[in-house]
Amino acid sequence: MSDFKEDILKGRVALITGGGTGIGKEIGRTLGRHGAKIAITSRKQENLDAACAEFEKEGIECFAMTSDVRDPEAVEQVIAATLEKFGRLDIVINNAAGMFPAPIEKMSYNAFKTIVDIDLLGSYNVTKAAYTAYLKEHGGCIVNITAPFEHWGVSSMAHVAAAKTGLMSLTRSCAVEWAPLGIRVNSVAPGFIAETEGVDRFSEKAADEMDKALKGSKQDIANTVLFLVSDSARFISGMDIRVDGGATIDLLRMPVV
Numbered sequence: 391m392s393d394f395k396e397d398i399l400k401g402r403v404a405l406i407t408g409g410g411t412g413i414g415k416e417i418g419r420t421l422g423r424h425g426a427k428i429a430i431t432s433r434k435q436e437n438l439d440a441a442c443a444e445f446e447k448e449g450i451e452c453f454a455m456t457s458d459v460r461d462p463e464a465v466e467q468v469i470a471a472t473l474e475k476f477g478r479l480d481i482v483i484n485n486a487a488g489m490f491p492a493p494i495e496k497m498s499y500n501a502f503k504t505i506v507d508i509d510l511l512g513s514y515n516v517t518k519a520a521y522t523a524y525l526k527e528h529g530g531c532i533v534n535i536t537a538p539f540e541h542w543g544v545s546s547m548a549h550v551a552a553a554k555t556g557l558m559s560l561t562r563s564c565a566v567e568w569a570p571l572g573i574r575v576n577s578v579a580p581g582f583i584a585e586t587e588g589v590d591r592f593s594e595k596a597a598d599e600m601d602k603a604l605k606g607s608k609q610d611i612a613n614t615v616l617f618l619v620s621d622s623a624r625f626i627s628g629m630d631i632r633v634d635g636g637a638t639i640d641l642l643r644m645p646v647v
């Protein structure tokens with residue numbers, strides 16, 4: 391749960407990519423608990439159905455539609471369908487991402503490209519489609535989920551680090567271009583978040599190392615997103631907020647993957 395008032399997003403509509411699982415699902419639930427209507431999209435219908443059923447049990451209005459964020463036309467269709475269903479789109483959360491740790495020498499050309507395609511180009515596709523279909527006329531908020539790798543060389547994460555650092559840069563460019571239109575664009579960089587696919591995919595050795603580091607919860611990330619899309623953050627744009635308990639500024643605590 392968050393400490394914010396229940397109705398701070400009343401009447402607003404939020405689209406969350408990758409909203410059927412993990413951090414994205416927690417973001418959807420949290421924004422929904424604070425009054426937003428929720429649209430979620432990802433590739434697997436079963437992920438979306440399960441999340442929607444959970445949300446609806448809590449009284450959160452939810453719309454789900456499959457898409458691959460790498461496909462601009464599919465993304466445009468999701469945004470059009472969300473607008474048809476709810477009549478507006480105030481908040482876009484680019485959370486969909488791929489993840490598999492791999493050292494560069496073992497990573498295929500295609501593996502690197504796939505992560506850039508999903509995390510960076512996919513987020514661009516959703517951002518551009520939402521801007522064109524609704525945000526440029528009405529304003530709104532975009533939050534990109536990144537990772538805290540922009541200043542470090544992180545072993546086995548070259549693909550993710552490159553894609554997410556690009557996404558931070560896209561965040562700033564959109565924030566600057568669209569500030570006059572009332573569109574705020576920020577990003578949130580989670581540290582190691584317990585009980586997520588992202589962390590589960592590390593090796594056992596890395597997981598042991600990680601236990602020594604600080605681990606956050608999905609709710610920690612959702613609460614940060616909630617603040618950023620709320621009116622309390624009305625003058626914050628173009629920022630990347632690292633939510634990692636300080637782990638990345640303590641070199642001794644960073645696990646070796």
Ligand code: NAP
Pocket residue numbers: 407408409410411412413414431432433434435437457458459460484485486487488489508512535536537538579580581582583584586587588589
């Ligand atoms: P997750 O549960 O695997 O979330 C990724 C989501 O993206 C899934 O719902 C997946 O659903 C969707 N997705 C993947 N490829 C897609 C595509 N091509 N098109 C549309 N949707 C796609 O992992 P998570 O750990 O919660 O991660 C959520 C976000 O947090 C990611 O951006 C990740 O990089 C970031 N992050 C996580 C951590 C962590 O500790 N977990 C740390 C730093 C950053 P489908 O399979 O149904 O498509």
